[in-house]
Amino acid sequence: MVSAASTCVQSSCLVVNRFNGLSSSGVAFSSPTLLYKFNTKGSLIRCQTSTSTDEPKTTKKMNLLDNASNLLTNFLSGGKITSMPVAEGAVSDLFGKPLFFSLYDWFLEHGSVYKLAFGPKAFVVVSDPIVARHILRENAFSYDKGVLADILEPIMGKGLIPADLDTWKQRRRVIAPGFHALYLEAMVKVFGDCSERMMTKIEQLLEAEASRGEKTITLDLESEFSSLALDIIGLGVFNYDFGSVTNESPVIKAVYGTLFEAEHRSTFYFPYWKFPLAKWLVPRQRKFQNDLKYINDCLNELIKNAKETREEADVEKLQQRDYLNLKDASLLRFLVDMRGVDADDRQLRDDLMTMLIAGHETTAAVLTWAVFLLAQHPSKLRKAQEEIDSVLGEGRTTFESIKKLDYLRLIVVEALRLYPQPPLLIRRSLKSDQLPGGYMGNIDGYGIPAGTDIFVSVYNLHRSPYFWDNPNEFEPERFRVQKSSQGIEGWSGFDPSRSPGALYPNEIISDFAFLPFGGGPRKCVGDQFALMESTVALAMLLQKFDVELKGSPDDVELVTGATIHTKNGLWCHLKKRSNVQS
């Protein structure tokens, strides 16, 4: 809609209202305060900030707490980043719903770079691919993990996620080559073995029910996926079989206790664990210390065993081993055997603990939301089953068959688009920086001082109406057609040819509009592991069973810690598929 109040006089300039839809190219253009024009290539570029006031402003009632919080925020940090839009009413809005929902509402209201007053702290919230790329890739080493490192350091020590830069550089060089092709191929077999245990358990439950004349069972699939992911990560990372799909053991309880504490810390308002007497005075802290000790003892034992059977070799040699027939084809084996890298036991333990936590709940969540979405779209569920039937028949998923499960792979990434794990990436600037303005922001960008805490909202990016058609709809097919060279200036659109041979769409194809595993040097090391694991588990579930939600989708409440999960489980009705022979 062209506004008369615009200060732009060029005939090709547009002033568009907030959220007035998508252009024919599928790229939305909208902002209450900015002018855009098409350049010669058909890309939208920002041309001037408008002072237009023709759009009625919704006035929000602020309570005393919000006002105090905003004043304090501006006092503490706002002086240096005042030009940025500020999300007001932060404190009261944060209660009662997951944080990322509020961040999304404010993104629609304030644009893709804004400042969030959060108690006495200010966070800059980024929902724009160009700004995300600037922080995560182009200036990656001007930022660290900030609040996240504070929270995770007591659990992960110097593991990759919270590590200081020097340690990170050294360990990343050692760990990343461990996820090589032959290892992943061997892992696909592990994914299949572990998934089979879960399917056998469901079949046994169904058989027990059948003896009572029932054809259906009701199961919390989130909890089943959590057990499955724990078994897989244990075997893949340190060759330990938790057997949690079928067992309960003290080590499993300790792992869940630690995961729970990591999540609690990431959502609590102050760092209670830093108080000197916390471990004596707070019962949950004592339990946490005990859990941690239990797991560390277990990991130490595994490290000791691996070292006793060490067979030193160069990286290239290690990457060519016959992993399918190696007794313990785990990352630990690789890390211990690597020639010239003698990590002390403590560092190895931190590495293993980090991968255990990073790789467990994330993958379980992807499976949970994939099923949640499929159960609401029976035709897409059937389409996936048809593909599974034609590719696998009644056989197992193999490394080769994953390549043929085209639709299922897109279901996995679409679940990650709608429910990214984690929904926010956290950074802190190590020095002052100039952020690009973002899609709706200041044309000159925003200067930020050292120490600025940043949330890169992957959730907002993945549901941005500026970059996705029907952003809130479950449309796995979108990745087949999502090809656009159009976009805002500096963003190169979607283009699968940028990542030839990639099995799954990624941040390169989308030039940072799709960031399920982050991007730049600190991108997830386990992305292919996790994607294949999810594909195999989903294929084996849908191959055998029909799944329906118990109750309405609205009954499934979301909560967030490190990942998005349900409040009370994903309760589903399962029954054996009619065309599957027992």
Ligand code: HEM
């Ligand atoms: C679907 C499952 C997974 C998702 C969605 C996921 C997502 C992510 C994301 C977004 C990051 C970047 C964080 C940041 O930039 O702040 C990350 C980092 C990391 N992930 Fe994953 N991850 C998954 C599975 C795994 C698995 C299976 C492993 C290991 C076996 C793993 C190990 C790691 C590690 C070690 C890092 C830190 C990398 C570094 O800082 O160098 N992740 N993950």
